[in-house]
Amino acid sequence: MSTPHVVVVMGVAGTGKTTIGPPLAAALGVPYAEGDDFHPPANIAKMSAGTPLDDADRWPWLDAIGQWAHDRAGLGGVVSSSALKRSYRDRLRAAAPDAVFLHLTGDRALIERRMAERKGHFMPPALLDSQFATLQPLGGDEAGVAVNVSGTPEEITERAVAALRRLDSAR
Numbered sequence: 001m002s003t004p005h006v007v008v009v010m011g012v013a014g015t016g017k018t019t020i021g022p023p024l025a026a027a028l029g030v031p032y033a034e035g036d037d038f039h040p041p042a043n044i045a046k047m048s049a050g051t052p053l054d055d056a057d058r059w060p061w062l063d064a065i066g067q068w069a070h071d072r073a074g075l076g077g078v079v080s081s082s083a084l085k086r087s088y089r090d091r092l093r094a095a096a097p098d099a100v101f102l103h104l105t106g107d108r109a110l111i112e113r114r115m116a117e118r119k120g121h122f123m124p125p126a127l128l129d130s131q132f133a134t135l136q137p138l139g140g141d142e143a144g145v146a147v148n149v150s151g152t153p154e155e156i157t158e159r160a161v162a163a164l165r166r167l168d169s170a171r
Helices: 017-028 041-048 055-071 086-095 108-117 125-134 153-170
Strands: 006-010 077-080 100-105 144-148
Touching: 006 017, 006 055, 006 086, 017 077, 017 100, 017 153, 041 055, 055 077, 055 086, 100 153, 108 125, 144 153
Parallel strands: 006 077, 006 100, 100 144
Antiparallel strands: none
């Protein structure tokens, strides 16, 4: 990419944000930040108990991610965040106006299977329905691309890099 953007890797739980984020950052030559690390302990406890977060829970988390993205403006970076609603992405863009979004998309059955296979994550597969119900895909006026998560992490990362390069050259 010609300019070092901050890329927010977004999507419902289980799409592979944490799997794709680090190799994407490496391919772009920028640092990676794990969005889950920005959650306050109360959010993790709530999700671990199977309770979806509400907007009031998410605002401080989004603000912390937005601050990281703001601090990386002009330097580039990759950070994961579900960013399921337009209002969440608007909040992130308010802090980091040049951020672009990489929406990882996929078939619900594939995502559910991947969630069931992962170990040690606080987000239970039972919350997947609430994630899909909340999801508002990227609007045509939002800087970003959607990439399907079928295939290997390497294939998904290659598609993501190519899509982001096309987006960058179109801007």
